[in-house]
Amino acid sequence: MEKKEKILIVDDEKIVRESLYHWFEDDNYFVDTAEDGEAALKKYEKEKFDLLLVDMKMPGMSGLDLLSKIKAIDNDALIILITAFASVPSAITALKNGAYDYVTKPVDPDELAHLVQRALEQRALKIENSQLKENIDEIIKPDNLIGESFQMKKIYELVHTVARTDTTVMIRGESGTGKELVAKAIHINSSRKYFPIITVNCGALAESLLESELFGHEKGSFTGAQFKRKGKFEMADRGTIFLDEIGSISLKMQIELLRVIETKQFNRVGGNELIKSDFRVITATNEPLEELVKAGKFREDLYYRLNVFTIVIPPLRERRDDISLLASFFVNKFSKVMNKQVKKVSKEAMEFLMNHDWPGNVRELENAIERAMVVGKTDSITVDDLPFHLSNNNSEFNGDEKSLASMERKYILKILNETSWNISKTAQLLEIDRVTLYNKINKYSLRKAEY
């Protein structure tokens, strides 16, 4: 684990020094302590510390005196003062004399963690002149974002392009295509990656709960709220907020949302303090938002605010190349989780998988593999292990298809398989020329099955 910045804790109470020492040490900081101002000054003269936490009231040299002396040595020194009780006049003096901030003892751990993190980050930015590291050739993918098809490669390119900007992104695609994974990929490839990505499933929350969930609430703001609670927007500070199923929020919440996204400011429920948060917005939907806008169910201004950069994830049936890769990934995943020795998918079962239309997309495929692994008895998944509804779906052409393209794809694949992928023969049987056939093969991502 890489070590972080150096912190000096100055407090005359041993027990306070020790508890803060261990607390910061767990967070990988280099920590040192001093029992009074003189000792602190000696240590500071010998080595530079990135941050000093100084008790205001100490015997001998006071915290304020130490602050002035350190500032005389290094005006950029970062000092947070700790007071036993909130003393406004001395706190103002401290801030005037160049302290970064002050906290009251005992300190809320959350408050202290964020204060220290923010102080050190500002300092680092100043030192590094906020130069972002460029030239990342490849995006870092979340472990389970799988796909090598040209459609997925295109998506990785889009993720790469947009990740390093702070642009609002809208991810569209059918249910189960992995919209959340793409949002995660954008986040972990952005400069916000060390802060969390907060997911809110807008469709799953009742409107009354959504407000408290998004904006938080103050202690005692309603019966049972014994502690204050930060909302999702506050938690996403310096990170990303991912609003899934954005099409399902009410018109009232749309107004609130637009305001927060534009101002990056809000109040907690029952609170007067204006909370500021620096977040990036990524949304996802499988609903036709444009139609909702026309029908007056989705605000046009919010639509344009959210739809700045769009990534469309194709359904699995349009990127069949990825099916075998995904199937192997899930077999591997579930064999670990279930502690089973299933190693592969049999050739016949894979043919089934390749030719199924997957209306539930990757999630449906994952469920199918999971189910097959539960019922399977051998080290490879057979056709019989696959869910029942799949067993009616075979590689043969059937008349249930509604889309012409889907029927065309299946028919071309059928003839290709019958001719063992002899292009000339297939083109001849289909009564089209070879170039047209090649174009169709590319269009439908048809590949010769290799097992």
Added chain:
Amino acid sequence: MEIFIAPVKFYSALLLQKLVTELSKRFSSRIQVIDLKLNLDDFFSIDRKQYFSTQIIAEAMKLTDKFNGKIVLLTDVDIFVPALTFIFGEAQLNGKHSILSVCRLHEEFYSGISNENLLLERTIKEALHELGHCYGLRHCVDWECVMHSSPGIEEVDIKGNTFCNKCISNIEGYKS
């Protein structure tokens, strides 16, 4: 090496049972519940109405020589270390003992609505987190990792419920 759960002023037998079941799924080590007969009264701060966790651990050290393994003290009472208003838990880095309080893991403290599943999820995360410290792990920068620091309940909920690939190698007998 075994893992011992020592309930001290802990009153939910069901949560204890579920925690043991969940930890048993994750560790190849045996998970045992032990009664240390530890009296917490001396560690109660009248001013703060909380219990001083470092002192509780120090007391537990005197009672646990015969147990060869990691010991997690599990309590319902609110715990603290001086300088901080509260802590969810404390552990000896690379040591044997840790303490975990479920007091502030209850959802009703925050939203007024009880949620037993969420309480279990949080308890598992924090138990793994404290055990991670006992196995020598410090806080991890990966939000998917249970060793990510969680100074507030929101961070407990955000972080993952298992160790990342980097941290997992330190944990003896962890299954997946």
